[in-house]
Amino acid sequence: LLAATALTACDRTPTKGxxxxxxxxxxxxxxxPQEVGGIEGAxxxxxxxxxxxxxxxxxGQARDTLxxxxxxxxxxxxxxxxxxxxNPFADGTLGQAPVWAMGVRNPGFxxxxxxxxxxxxxxxxxxxEEVDWxxxxxxxxxxxxxxxxxxxxxYTPQPLAGTVITPVTSYGTxxxxxxxxxxxxxxxxxxxLRSNYVFGDSCSGRIWSILRKxxxxxxxxxxxxxxxxxxxxxxxxxxxxxxxxQLSTITP
Numbered sequence: 395l396l397a398a399t400a401l402t403a404c405d406r407t408p409t410k411g412x413x414x415x416x417x418x419x420x421x422x423x424x425x426x427p428q429e430v431g432g433i434e435g436a437x438x439x440x441x442x443x444x445x446x447x448x449x450x451x452x453x454g455q456a457r458d459t460l461x462x463x464x465x466x467x468x469x470x471x472x473x474x475x476x477x478x479x480x481n482p483f484a485d486g487t488l489g490q491a492p493v494w495a496m497g498v499r500n501p502g503f504x505x506x507x508x509x510x511x512x513x514x515x516x517x518x519x520x521x522x523e524e525v526d527w528x529x530x531x532x533x534x535x536x537x538x539x540x541x542x543x544x545x546x547x548x549y550t551p552q553p554l555a556g557t558v559i560t561p562v563t564s565y566g567t568x569x570x571x572x573x574x575x576x577x578x579x580x581x582x583x584x585x586x587l588r589s590n591y592v593f594g595d596s597c598s599g600r601i602w603s604i605l606r607k608x609x610x611x612x613x614x615x616x617x618x619x620x621x622x623x624x625x626x627x628x629x630x631x632x633x634x635x636x637x638x639x640q641l642s643t644i645t646p
Contacts, residue, residue, distance in 0.1 A: 396584065398601075398616050398634055398642040454497040454540035455552055457489035462540065464501060464514075466494035482535040482556065495528070495536040496556065499544075502575030506530075506591075507630065511606075513591045515573040519544045523573045524561040525593065527606055533557035563604060563611045570595030574621050579603070580630030584644055587614075592632055592644075594621045601634070618642065 446465045454462035467475040483489035503514040510530035516538065517523055522545025528536050535556025542552045545564040576593035590603035592614070601616035601624075620637040627633065634642045 396587075396614050396616055396644055396646065398618055399645045452541065454499065454538075455542065455554065457483070457493075457496075457555075460490050460492060462496065462498055463490070463493045464495040464498060464503070464536075465492040467492050495532075495538065495559075497538040497540045497542070497554070497559075499540045501538075502573070504575060504577045504626070506578040507580055507626075508578070513575070513578065513593075514538065515575040515593055516540065516545075517572050518564075519549065520547070521567045522547050522564045523566075523570065523595070524564045525573070525591070525604065526559050527562045527591075528559060562606065562609050565611065570598035570600055572596045574624060576624035577626040577632060579632055580626075581632070582629070583631060584646060587644070592624065594618065594624060594634070596621045596637070616644065 446467075452462070453459045456462070466478055466481055468478055469475050477484050477491045481491060481494055483491055483493055485491070498514070498516055499519065500517045501514050502516075503512055505512055512528040512530070512532070514526040514528070515524070516526065519541075524545040526538055533556075536559050537554050537556040538559045539554060541550045542554055543549055546561055572595060574594045574596050576591065578589065578591050579587040580589075581587075587603055590605055590612075592601065592603050594601040594616075599617040599619045599621055601614045601618065601621075603612045603614055604610065616634070618634045618636055621634065622637045623635045625633040625635065632644050634644070636642075
């Protein structure tokens, strides 16, 4: 069995993640019909490149908007940034130049610090919360399917451009209602979690693990009420954070 060991204030030691970058305003002129947000990170293989996910409930398949996409820009070149030449629409003629992947609704993601592959959680419009995986190197224009699909279920049928990425797994409302992205465990403390992607759900507080090769969703038995985030320190260990600010680490 695993345990989530809470830390007291004096135990809390600042940790550093696997890379970050300051991303300039990219979508300032976009009109946002519903909610919009995002998450940023730096790829472990390309520290100069920042990747940002912009959520939107309608525009996942529209090439003329940045919303509902995962963007990739070089924040250390250009003014205020440069477009990597390997972006699918780098010249801007067939789509928005910053777009790297499309078809997301409200993405949260992290990179495997060892392989550079990308794990993504994408909350459902209905009742099929999904977990996706994009290998490194990535296929041309990864398309995660929203809004043609909601998780594994058809939603608004329409043609899908690029390389269609099907969910590694998904789960329904019996297990939760809002997935919280985590990371691939690369620590040494929990042997059975090694190489597993660990993530959770803020509604149920459940913490799961999954291996890409067998796609079997495993309930770790851990529960963090009102889970807010899962972080990773330089040693590859994982930290669980609640919406109340409680910080816990996973122990045997």
